[in-house]
Amino acid sequence: MRLDDLLSQLPENYRPIENHGNGDITGLSLDSRKIKPGYLFAALPPSTDSGLDGCDFISQALKAGAGALLVPAGKDISDCEPQVPVITSPNPRQVIALMAAAFSAQQPENLVAITGTNGKTSVATFTRQIWEKLGHKAASLGTLGLYPPQPNAPAALTTPDSIELFTCLKGLSEQDFTHLALEASSHGLDQYRLDGLKPKAAAFTNLSQDHLDYHKDMESYLQAKLRLFENLLPEGGTAVLNADMLEFDQIRSICEKRKHKIISYGHNISDLQVVEQRPTTDGQELKLSLFGKTTHLKLTLTGSFQAGNIMASVGLALGCGASLPAIVDTLPKLSGVPGRAEKVGTSAKGGTVYVDFAHTPDAVEAIINALRPHTRKKLSIVVGCGGDRDPGKRPLMGGIADKLADRAYITDDNPRSEDPASIRAQAMSAAPNAIEVNDRRKAIFKAVSDLNDGDLLIIAGKGHESGQIIGDKVLPFDDRDVAREAIAATLQEENSGTDIKNETGVTNGT
Ligand SMILES: CC(=O)N[C@H]1[C@@H](OP(=O)(O)OP(=O)(O)OC[C@H]2O[C@@H](n3ccc(=O)[nH]c3=O)[C@H](O)[C@@H]2O)O[C@H](CO)[C@@H](O)[C@@H]1O[C@H](C)C(=O)N[C@@H](C)C(=O)N[C@H](CCC(=O)O)C(=O)O
Ligand SMILES: Nc1ncnc2c1ncn2[C@@H]1O[C@H](COP(=O)(O)OP(=O)(O)OP(=O)(O)O)[C@@H](O)[C@H]1O
Ligand SMILES: N[C@H](CCC[C@H](N)C(=O)O)C(=O)O
């Protein structure tokens, strides 16, 4: 594609402020290590103080045959002596995303985006399932990667970088996927990874503390998420908003200014209202008021929070033109989300074990409250906190686990570059009755072996993850596999009388 043609496809007010020369562009990349001859290299500024500066890799990109450069306005790159067209912009992250969207030129027609602190993966998964049951060729993209899985699909981030994202959307379009539900993380929105997206509908699930290591404060966190409704959802799109959110009125007025069609949902009075919820042994029974019409529904999904997520999915499917009765008919057939309130098994003494992805204070509270009705005796939780993530969450998560569960085991999650003992100490600081276990595997084995008949254990924080990030290594670790091993050990102990408690590394508590 000619560079001029590519630039001419950008929205007028996003045109780069300077453009020196023309040429054929064979591809785009924001990583010098992926440059091929004729590619345009976007030299992006770091998104955090500790990030790298893409401009430090311009020479490397030119050596690899870059045919054009996009650099931050005002950046002096004369020492690189580029002999190729140089585009400059005050916001190269946004421009490269818009270029990627124009270069790919295709995205599934019925595209929806979900943002919010918790529930994005769940809503994206349920929305895809609804569409599949309505006969559409549908995909979902986010923390669980691309579903249905494909080779070379984005997998590292919840919201991929703009080049990966729009390349993926083009591929889905070429394979006749007509529907896509994707997760719009606050990092992704803040870094303009999704700019150029043409969603028909967008949902906001909730806002609570997370990622303050990156956004610095809740207002900045909210503003990043609001970009989805203020900038990305085209005017007149469908905004699916959680009426239970404190920020509901604020978000609704932003959407009204953009002439979005608003579909509200939640326990409060709303278009898609959850009026009553009753947990059952195999899920839950709901009484709904859908645009004022009472509807009774049985879900096989565990977790009261999933009722709200399902309503968000209903709103998104409505926003893409499906009929409400047809959508409602699919709901009893929806299946659970991997690693979200996922039942793993039952220990020898009759304790039930679940794995969940709760890794924020609000989610820890939500999952405990969701599974309490399924607990005949004591509810236990194994939880840790991620390293190189918002440290403010740690005492909050530890405190909520200690307060709401009958037994709380504080252990490691993904320590990353931090000292695991220090992370545990921060969580323990608000959890006086919790048991600290200095190794996740040992914590799971101890918690499972402590279960008695009628007890229930939640192993929280890692959900679907298949690795534990310690330092710069990712060690194989799947909570579900370890839980199954621990359950098997209790069965073996019962049969042979050995005691698996000696597997544990308990440092205090009972
Ligand atoms: C903190 C953060 O979001 N960082 C993102 C950001 O990196 P950065 O700008 O900070 O700095 P950098 O990646 O070190 O390098 C800067 C630039 O130099 C380029 N570079 C770098 C090295 C090189 O040899 N050549 C080169 O060209 C890089 O491609 C990059 O464009 O821009 C990069 C390019 O788009 C992203 O890959 C990177 O995501 C990192 C890997 C990351 O871990 N992000 C996490 C925190 C994240 O985004 N999480 C969200 C949250 C999920 C949720 O909880 O909802 C997600 O969407 O997954
Ligand atoms: N609507 C909700 N309200 C509160 N907590 C929720 C809700 N939905 C899910 N959760 C909790 O949050 C956890 C993560 O859910 P999910 O993976 O759907 O969220 P997410 O927004 O995709 O998370 P991430 O930002 O890490 O990708 C669940 O395992 C559950 O504990
Ligand atoms: N178990 C992970 C969950 C967070 C994953 C993702 N939401 C992110 O923040 O990178 C952790 O706490 O390390």
Ligand SMILES: [Mg+2]
């Ligand atoms: Mg997610």
